[in-house]
Amino acid sequence: xxxxxxxxxxxGKKIPIFSVTRVWTIAMSTVTQLVRMKTFYFLLAFALLLLxxxxxxxxxxxxxxxxxxxxxxxxxxxxxxxxxxIVATALLIxxxxxxxxxxxxxxxxxxxxxxxxxxxxxxxxxxxVSLAVMFVICSIMIIWKQxxxxxxxxxxxxxxxxxxxxxxxxxxxxxxxxxxxxxYASFLKAAVVAxxxxxxxxxxxxxxxxxxxxxxxxLVGHAHSMATDYWLRVTDNSMAVLMVLKIFKIVIPxxxxxxxxxxxxxxxxLAPGVLWxxxxxxxxxxxVFIFISLIAFVDKEF
Amino acid sequence: MSEHAVEVNNLTKVFRTGIGNQYVVAVDNLSxxxxxxxxxxxxxPNGSGxxxxxxxxxxxxxxxxxxxxxxxxxxxxxxxxxxxxxLPENPYFYKHLTGAETxxxxxxxCGIRGKKLKARVAELLEIVGLEDAxxxxxxxxxxxxxxxxxxxxxxxxxxxxxxxxxxxAGVDPVGSREIRDLILxxxxxxxxxxxxxxxxxxxxxxxxxxxxxxxGRMRREGKLEELIKIEKQTAMTLENASPELLAKIEGLVAxxxxxxxxxxxxxxTTLERLFIQIAERRSKEKASAEKKEEAS
Ligand SMILES: Nc1ncnc2c1ncn2[C@@H]1O[C@H](COP(=O)(O)OP(=O)(O)O)[C@@H](O)[C@H]1O
Ligand SMILES: [Mg+2]
Numbered sequence: 001x002x003x004x005x006x007x008x009x010x011x012g013k014k015i016p017i018f019s020v021t022r023v024w025t026i027a028m029s030t031v032t033q034l035v036r037m038k039t040f041y042f043l044l045a046f047a048l049l050l051l052x053x054x055x056x057x058x059x060x061x062x063x064x065x066x067x068x069x070x071x072x073x074x075x076x077x078x079x080x081x082x083x084x085x086i087v088a089t090a091l092l093i094x095x096x097x098x099x100x101x102x103x104x105x106x107x108x109x110x111x112x113x114x115x116x117x118x119x120x121x122x123x124x125x126x127x128x129v130s131l132a133v134m135f136v137i138c139s140i141m142i143i144w145k146q147x148x149x150x151x152x153x154x155x156x157x158x159x160x161x162x163x164x165x166x167x168x169x170x171x172x173x174x175x176x177x178x179x180x181x182x183x184y185a186s187f188l189k190a191a192v193v194a195x196x197x198x199x200x201x202x203x204x205x206x207x208x209x210x211x212x213x214x215x216x217x218x219l220v221g222h223a224h225s226m227a228t229d230y231w232l233r234v235t236d237n238s239m240a241v242l243m244v245l246k247i248f249k250i251v252i253p254x255x256x257x258x259x260x261x262x263x264x265x266x267x268x269x270l271a272p273g274v275l276w277x278x279x280x281x282x283x284x285x286x287x288v289f290i291f292i293s294l295i296a297f298v299d300k301e302f
Numbered sequence: 303m304s305e306h307a308v309e310v311n312n313l314t315k316v317f318r319t320g321i322g323n324q325y326v327v328a329v330d331n332l333s334x335x336x337x338x339x340x341x342x343x344x345x346x347p348n349g350s351g352x353x354x355x356x357x358x359x360x361x362x363x364x365x366x367x368x369x370x371x372x373x374x375x376x377x378x379x380x381x382x383x384x385x386x387x388x389l390p391e392n393p394y395f396y397k398h399l400t401g402a403e404t405x406x407x408x409x410x411x412c413g414i415r416g417k418k419l420k421a422r423v424a425e426l427l428e429i430v431g432l433e434d435a436x437x438x439x440x441x442x443x444x445x446x447x448x449x450x451x452x453x454x455x456x457x458x459x460x461x462x463x464x465x466x467x468x469x470x471a472g473v474d475p476v477g478s479r480e481i482r483d484l485i486l487x488x489x490x491x492x493x494x495x496x497x498x499x500x501x502x503x504x505x506x507x508x509x510x511x512x513x514x515x516x517x518g519r520m521r522r523e524g525k526l527e528e529l530i531k532i533e534k535q536t537a538m539t540l541e542n543a544s545p546e547l548l549a550k551i552e553g554l555v556a557x558x559x560x561x562x563x564x565x566x567x568x569x570x571t572t573l574e575r576l577f578i579q580i581a582e583r584r585s586k587e588k589a590s591a592e593k594k595e596e597a598s
Contacts, residue, residue, distance in 0.1 A: 016413075025410040029396065036398035099394035104455060107360050107388035108411040109380055301363045 022110055023118045030122025034088060039126065042084075046076055046134055050141045062149035062166075066173040067266070069145060073138035074182050074265045080134070081127055081190035082218060088123050089197040090210040097205070097302055113294045116202075120194055120290065127190050135183040139175055146174035178270045185261035188282040192253050193218055195289035202296040221255035253285050305374045307463050307494040308336035308359055312368035315354050315518075328354040330518035331368070336496045338373075338462070341489050343509035343526075344498040351518040352498035353391055356467050359496070360388055372463060384412065387456030391467040393448065397441035401432050401451050404440060405458055412459035426454040430484065446477025453484060457493075464488060466497040470504045476581045482508050506530070539569055 053072045059065035096102040105115060153166050197214040204210045220227060228245055258278065264270055315329040329351040336342040344352050357363040359370045361377040375382040395404050405423045409415075414422060427433045430450040435443065443451065449469060456464055469485070470478040485508045488495055499505045506512075506526055513523040522529055540547075548566075555561050 019413070021413070021415075022411055025407065029399075029407050032403075033396060033398055100390045100392070101394060101396060103357075103360075103362060103390040104388060104393060104395070104408070104452070105411065106362060107383060107386060108408060108459070109383040109413070110411050111380060299364070302357075 018111065019114065022114045023121060026105070026110075026115055026118025027121035027125060030092060030119055031125050033092070034122070034126045039084075039088075040130070042080065043130060043133055043137070046080070047137050049076060050138055054141050054145055061169075062153070063169045063173040066142065066145060066149070066170065069142060070138075070173070070179070070265050073134075073141070074179070074186075074261070077131060077134050077138070077183055078186040078189070078261070081131060081186040082193045084127055084130070085123060085190040085194040086197050086211055086214040086218070088126070089119070089194045090201055090207045090214060092119055092123070093198065093201045094205060094207045094210070100302075102302060112297050112300075113290075116198060116290060116293055116297060120198055120286075123194050124187075124191055127194075128187060131183050131187050135180060139179070142175045146170060172267060176264075176267075178264050181270055181275055182261035182264045184275065185258050185264075185278065188278055189255060189258040191282055192255070192285045192289075195286045195293075196253065199289045199293040199296070202293045202300065217252055218255060221252050222259075224249075224252065224254040224256050250288075257281065305338070306335045306371070307338045307340075307373060308334075308342075308496055309371040309374075310334050310355065310359065310368070311370075313355065313358060313365050313370060314367035315351070315358060315363065316366045327518055329358070332515070332518065332520055333368075334513050334520060334523060336463075336494060338494050339489075339492060340510040341485065341495040341497070341508055343505045343512040344496070344515055345502055345505065345512050346498075346500065346515035348500050350500075350515045352500075352515060353467055355515075356388075356465055356496075356498060360386060360465065384459055385462045387459070387461040387464045389449070389452045389456045389464075389466045389469060392472065393452045395440050395448070395451065395455070398439060400437050400439050401443070401447075402427065402436040404451055405454055408455045409458045414459065422458060422460075426457060429457070429487070430454045431480070444477075446473045446480070449473055449477070449481055450484070453481070457488075461493075463494045463496060466495065468499055469497055470499065470501065475578055478504060479578055535564065 050069070050073055054065075054069050059068055096105070102115075106112065149170050150167055153163060153170065156163075193214065196217055197210060200213050200217075201207075201210045204213070228249065231241070231245060231248075260271070260274060260278075311333050313329055313332045314327070317326045317328055318324070319326055332351070332355060334342075334344075344355065346352055354363065358365050359372065359377050361379070361382065364378070370377040372382040373385050375385070396407075399407065402423055405426055406419060409419045409422055424433075427436050430453055432447060432450055432454070435447060440448065440451065453464075453466070453469065456466070466485070470481050473481065482504070485495055485497070489508075489510075495508075497505060497509070509526055511524060512526050512529065514521045514529075552563065555563050
């Protein structure tokens with residue numbers, strides 16, 4: 001053999017400590033994966049649902065019909081957001097581990113934190129785009145119905161004041177730009193749920209277990225104050241109980257805080273500053289959960 | 303200072319299994335070195351600790367005791383990762399990506415982009431012979447093709463060291479031949495290759511040195527020819543030898559003190575070689591048939 005002729009290869013170049021582009025590469029690959037799993041077909045189902053609800057209505061008045069349409073739309077948006085956040089996150093990471101794809105990713109110069117952040121970002125991009133599209137679909141549907149009802153009302157004839165009153169009622173129950181804040185609230189909630197699910201999936205090895213526990217956390221998080229109040233009433237309020245309660249309050253995110261979106265859908269005003277507050281709260285939850293996940297994930301052996 | 307490509311010192315890896323104090327010693331006080339530019343094979347039966355050793359070298363697992371170094375860097379150091387390409391045992395890549403997209407993904411993870419990435423992907427597809435399958439999704443790849451795209455993936459950032467876990471396992475003889483030719487090509491291009499296999503005969507022709515591992519311990523190590531040659535015997539294969547010539551040789555041997563003929567007969571081809579010959583003949587026939595068709 002011509003061993004002498006072979007020169008060993010030169011050392012590789014240095015790599016940055018943290019790289020947003022690596023996170024983004026993993027996020028985009030997650031988006032591709034979810035898109036190619038045909039996730040976006042869900043949007044078709046959503047459009048169909050709205051068409052059915054919008055046209056087959058048993059409501060007694062146009063205002064009521066619009067209100068139903070809104071409740072169904074935003075209920076579906078909210079359900080999609082949190083359920084998708086849990087299921088997608090719980091399926092993706094364990095699958096990477098099982099298929100040993102994670103070995104090949106982590107044996108490249110990729111930090112484990114970058115991997116986790118990338119997965120989270122990918123899921124959130126898909127949810128964000130889906131919610132935006134859903135919001136546009138339901139806005140078009142609401143405006144279309146609203147315009148139709150108003151035209152009917154004006155063509156119907158009657159006293160001027162009555163028509164004006166009906167039109168006002170329809171407008172009040174119709175489209176408002178504040179509805180976008182409701183969709184945004186669903187998005188923030190989904191982001192927190194996704195982070196909780198990532199944390200769980202770094203401990204648990206089974207997707208099903210992760211999904212079930214995440215849903216439980218989500219439901220308990222909705223009864224946050226109820227659960228803590230009840231607890232305080234039935235126990236002796238000893239030091240130990242209070243400690244457990246504190247931990248519970250920190251570990252289980254308070255999803256009730258996000259329910260201001262329901263008020264917006266039913267017509268309440270949007271308190272100023274609330275969106276900023278919720279955004280910061282969500283960011284805080286994300287930082288905490290990703291940080292704990294990272295502690296669990298950094299030393300994990302596969 | 304001469305730097306070893308891989309340096310494993312007194313590596314021990316213990317797994318706790320189940321509840322209580324049950325444990326498995328997967329790797330037991332293992333030490334070896336892989337020099338830059340050589341092909342080193344870790345050979346041993348299933349469960350002897352080969353994959354575990356590789357995972358520690360890659361920093362996917364921590365050692366219970368001892369250490370592993372890659373080009374002088376601790377294996378947990380992320381900088382070591384840009385020096386290593388890894389092909390895991392029975393790898394699966396994202397089924398929804400095409401061959402070219404897979405290589406692009408791993409290239410981007412290594413910080414390559416733009417024109418450079420495009421050129422590298424094309425080059426790698428050519429090296430592993432998957433240009434025609436580049437636009438097909440991996441879901442439709444055969445086992446051999448997956449191993450080859452996996453090998454290409456491991457080379458994407460031009461690492462100095464390539465670690466291959468059972469690169470030929472589960473691949474048919476022709477595919478396995480191709481992979482071995484690729485490994486030889488890597489060696490010629492100056493890569494250091496550290497591979498492991500439970501199939502001795504499949505890797506013996508590519509390895510410069512082998513270590514034989516069993517139950518987590520190194521049993522023998524050295525140059526392959528030295529390990530397997532039977533010192534006192536010599537084999538000779540003759541072509542078109544007449545019976546007279548054979549009689550002469552037998553006479554010569556008989557006249558020499560202490561020498562004896564242990565075995566004579568017709569050498570047999572191995573089943574594997576036979577299979578490869580058949581496959582090669584078929585593909586040549588096909589090629590010439592296609593040429594004829596084109597001509598007519
Ligand atoms: N994560 C793990 N947990 C517990 N035992 C393990 C784990 N990984 C490997 N082992 C055990 O360690 C031993 C060596 O495994 P491995 O390194 O995969 O062997 P090889 O690659 O040589 O077939 C086996 O007995 C295996 O059961
Ligand atoms: Mg193995």
